[in-house]
Amino acid sequence: MSGTPSAPTRGSASAPASTSRTTGTTTTGTGTDTTTGTGTDTTTGTSTSTGTGTGPAMRDAVIRLLNCPDSETLLATALDIGLVGIRAEAGAVYLAEDDGWMRLAVYKGMEKEIMDRFPAVAPDSSLPLAVAVREQRPVHGLAEDLLGRYPDLDALNVPIDFVVMPLLVDNRCLGGLIVRFARTSALSPEDDQLLTMVADVCAHRLEHLLVLERFGPPAGIPGPGPDSADREELARRTRHSRRTRLELAMSGGNVGAFEWDIPTDTIIWDERLIRLFGFDPEKFDAHVHTFLDAIHPSDRPAMERAVQSSLVSGEYHSIHRVIRPDGAIRWLEAKGTIERTPEGDPGLMVGVAWDITEQRERAARREARREFVLRVTSAFAAALTTEDIIGAMTGTVLPELGAHAMAIHLERDGRLLLAGAVGYPPETLERLQLIGTEDDNPMAEALRVGQPLFFGSREAYLRRFPGARLRPADHHHALVFLPLTSADGTVGTCLISFDEPREFSPDDQLVAAAVSGILAQSLARARLSDVFRARMTELQELMMPRTLPRLPGFEVAARYLPASEGMQVGGDWFDMMPREDGGASFVIGDVQGHSAQAAGVMGQLRTALRAHASDGYRAEHLMARGNQTLWGLDTDRFATCCIADVSPRAGHLQIVRAGHPSPLQSEPDGTVHELAVPGTVPLGYAPDDRYPVFHGQLRPGAALLLFTDGLVDRPDRSYDEAVGAVSAAFGQWMKKAQNSGPDKPADLEELADILVSDAFTHPGYDDVAVLLIRREPQP
Secondary structure (H helix, E strand, C coil), rough: CCCEEEEEECCCCCCCCCCCCCCCCCCCCEEEEEEECCEEECCCCCCCEEEEEEHHHHHHHHHHCCCCCCCHHHHHHHHHHHHHHHHEEEEEEECCCCCCCCEEEECCCHHHHHHHHCCCCCCCCCCCHHHHHCCCCCCEHHHHHHHCCCCCCCCHHCEEEEEEEEEEEEEEEEEEEEECCCCCCCCHHEEEEEEEEEEEHHHHHHHHHHHHHHHCCCCCCCCCCCCCCHHHHHHHHHHHHHHHHHHHHHCCEEEEEEEECCCCCCEEHHHHHHHCCCCCCCCCCCCCCHHHECCCCCCCCCCCCHHHHHHCCCEEEEEEEEEECCCCCCEEEEEEEEEEECCCEEEEEEEEECHHHHHHHHHHHHHHHHHHHHHHHHHHHCCCCCCHHHHHHHHHHHHHHCCCEEEEEHHHHHEEEEEEEEECCHHHHHHHHHHHCCCCHHHHHHHEEEEEEEEECCCHHHHCCHHHHHHCCCCCCCEEEEEEEEECCEEEEEEEEEEECCCCCCCHHHHHHHHHHHHHHHHHHHHHHHHHHHHHHHHHHHHHHHHCCCCCCEEEEEEEECCCCCCCCEEEEEEEECCCCEEEEEEEEEEECCCCHHHHHHHHHHHHHHHHHHCCCCCHHHHHHHHHHHHHHCCCCEEEEEEEEEECCCCCCEEECCCCEEEEEEEECCCEEECCCCCEEEEEECCCCCCCCCCCCCCCCCCCECCCEHHHCCCCCCCCHHHHHHHHHHHHHHHHHHHHHCCCCCHHHHHHHHHHCCCCCCCCCCCCEEEEEEEECCC
């Protein structure tokens, strides 16, 4: 927000101070120069023509330049030789100061209004002079180009041409020589050679003369030695050198500077800051209200508070948005310090400002990526199976990416097999099932190169993979293939499809790489979990009866549904043990916990109960023997259990339970009631527990339901509500069974399937076991 103190920007609230290196009078040839307020006019009474670049004239010009005794005479002579030599009408010389600005040193033939307009030129200006000095090369330009930017300069309304020659010494530029002539044709080779010579010789001679004038002759050469004034001048040069480096750094970093005269409320900005706000440097009025009006309304109060705070602390720091005239919004950061008056009041704030829009956008993108990765990681952390992961991808990743379909292939024995897909029509699913068998397919290519493959358009994909069996769905126009690898090797691939063509930005590629890594690790973990669960489920199924024996006069059906949540299996079980009298003992139970240990305890308890039943023990004593068995296993696990003895002909029931849900009984007309079986503590609490017997009757057509708590233990409803829902389904089916005819009798297996469906059980929440016994109705 400010101009350099020694060279205020045009349009600042304070009048620009004219600056000149040349003062007094300068003699060139035999004429006398008249000093102006902004430079020295070298119009002479007589001049010596150097010709048009001939050899003798060139030598004469060099001799004249080398014989100049001081810098002022040198500059005037160089300008005079240049103008006469190429028959030009006007010119000027600007010198580069230590702060990087070019300031007028001498001119000839130029209109005063032009010189008043350009007493100094900023190093980052777009004027031909600044370009020539900054890039260290000659610059040619037409006046009409400048007229478009400075329409008030009537002096430019003629067909004229400019040539700016940099004054170079090695890799340093001391300033620029400007020559103006009233024609638009290019310079002849002779004229160009002359101007180049004048600039080169002038630059080298000027460097030598400036050193002598500022610091005296070098050591060993007669002349006055350095005194305190010389040392002060050397210190000044050091300070200016630092200012020059600062100016270059600010120019390279696009940092603008500002000054705010607090008592007068006057601000001065340099050209860079003006452009940061989107203003035209030639039209900027430098009013405080212009600055305030550009601040985003939402950020203005905080900025004003920062200003008020700085008046006390002496340090200013503000981050705010500005609204440019074209409507663009940019973020700027500004810092400054307060210089106080002798009385201690705030006098001047000097500071810098720079654009941080890109940094904030990058930070916002990084934060968005971080939050996205955290959401994906959280979603995948709760996914323990491949199906869970596909669900997490569908619910989390696809919406975030703006994608519409996804397919996951897993590696099996060197082949890529489709594990799951969403968003694809049937014909595309068929191709996805076979795509892994193709020799040259995009999934294998992604695994080979080890990084995602991006196809921003359907055409780009088909150019690389034109095969008909590899063709994507008709409405998919952009595709990404993610290779999925973990520390243990190849996991598979993931295809993500988009309905519209798109350009994949670097951010998209970073997100895709992050998803690829998280997905690979999650699938690898899920694959291990799937294998472990499959083995544990097989073990548990081995512990369950493969089939239930037939019981004359009764229908029997049973179901076991393992929990899908968690890596372990549970301890639910059921069994049926026929007796010698034609009846049977029905057992259902649940060992505490979900683990391999729970399943192992369940297997031992089930085996013990079968052995005791074969010895003739009935419900009451069978339960007591089971309790002693569990107590003797020396485990910290308990078990709930319910045993129902059914007589062979009369349907008499003897039921005992240990901490288990009460059985439900339905009459043939669908009336369901919970049996009031006395309850005791679960098995394993004490070795001498006793179990009271409930006596009941199962009439022809009636049914008994034994179940574990997984059927009614749901997080979305109370126990009583769950039991009521099961009772309702039980009764409805019994009514249907009573009304079924002999040509289509009711099948108890149908009721077992209904009870373990999602309508009654909470999928994956707990394992469920049900055991149904229905006495056949009388003919």
